[in-house]
Amino acid sequence: xxxxxxxxxxxxxxxxxxxxxxxxxxxxxTHGSFNGGANSASEADYQRLEFLGDRVLGLSVAAWLYSAxxxxxxxxxxxxxALVSGATCARIARDIDLPDHIRLGKQAREDGxxxxxxxxxxxxxxxxxxxxxxHGYDVTRDLIYQLWQSxxxxxxxxxxxxKSALQEWAAGNRRAMPNYEVIERxxxxxxARFTVQVSVHNVGQAEGVASSKGEAEKRxxxxxxxxxx
Numbered sequence: 643x644x645x646x647x648x649x650x651x652x653x654x655x656x657x658x659x660x661x662x663x664x665x666x667x668x669x670x671x672t673h674g675s676f677n678g679g680a681n682s683a684s685e686a687d688y689q690r691l692e693f694l695g696d697r698v699l700g701l702s703v704a705a706w707l708y709s710a711x712x713x714x715x716x717x718x719x720x721x722x723x724a725l726v727s728g729a730t731c732a733r734i735a736r737d738i739d740l741p742d743h744i745r746l747g748k749q750a751r752e753d754g755x756x757x758x759x760x761x762x763x764x765x766x767x768x769x770x771x772x773x774x775x776x777h778g779y780d781v782t783r784d785l786i787y788q789l790w791q792s793x794x795x796x797x798x799x800x801x802x803x804x805k806s807a808l809q810e811w812a813a814g815n816r817r818a819m820p821n822y823e824v825i826e827r828x829x830x831x832x833x834a835r836f837t838v839q840v841s842v843h844n845v846g847q848a849e850g851v852a853s854s855k856g857e858a859e860k861r862x863x864x865x866x867x868x869x870x871x
Contacts, residue, residue: 725790
């Protein structure tokens with residue numbers, strides 16, 4: 643039976659992942675490309691544990707956000723999506739030196755798989771799944787809070803919508819409220835393109851282009867803030 647490399651087991655335990663049965667941890671760290679090896683065809687990869695870990699992470703972070711204040715559902719969802727995103731998981735994976743311990747096939751490693759946001763995010767969730775299998779929800783939740791501490795206390799997902807930010811900017815600078823106008827619509831209904839211009843009297847104007855009017859307004863507001871904010 644394949645065993646964890648001694649340095650990988652030591653790294654897991656130093657990071658907070660207590661290892662009892664090595665099997666789920668091996669699975670969590672194994673990318674599908676690794677199974678191309680002649681002696682590893684029977685080894686499972688991380689996908690099933692990633693599926694489980696994704697749900698454990700989501701529940702843990704949602705519970706933290708609910709307990710942390712009385713923000714409305716929309717803002718909670720915005721923060722949740724940011725905190726459990728693949729990019730956030732990959733960032734934490736790099737912080738704990740996970741890339742050094744992923745079991746990748748030769749070609750996948752040469753192609754940069756150990757630094758792929760997708761792979762790092764998935765393996766991070768798979769490790770959470772392995773922890774849940776080994777130690778249950780409470781232990782895993784507490785470990786997530788430890789690993790995500792800087793993210794939870796930071797600004798992930800707190801950014802205001804550009805239209806709200808522009809309205810606040812105008813009010814704070816005693817300017818007229820922003821005015822949005824569709825100045826061009828092109829393309830068929832199933833692939834329409836909207837160009838929206840936002841203007842603030844005696845300040846300036848900016849444009850945004852997108853496949854929906856709302857998204858074009860958002861981009862126009864962001865462009866205005868970048869130019870005049």
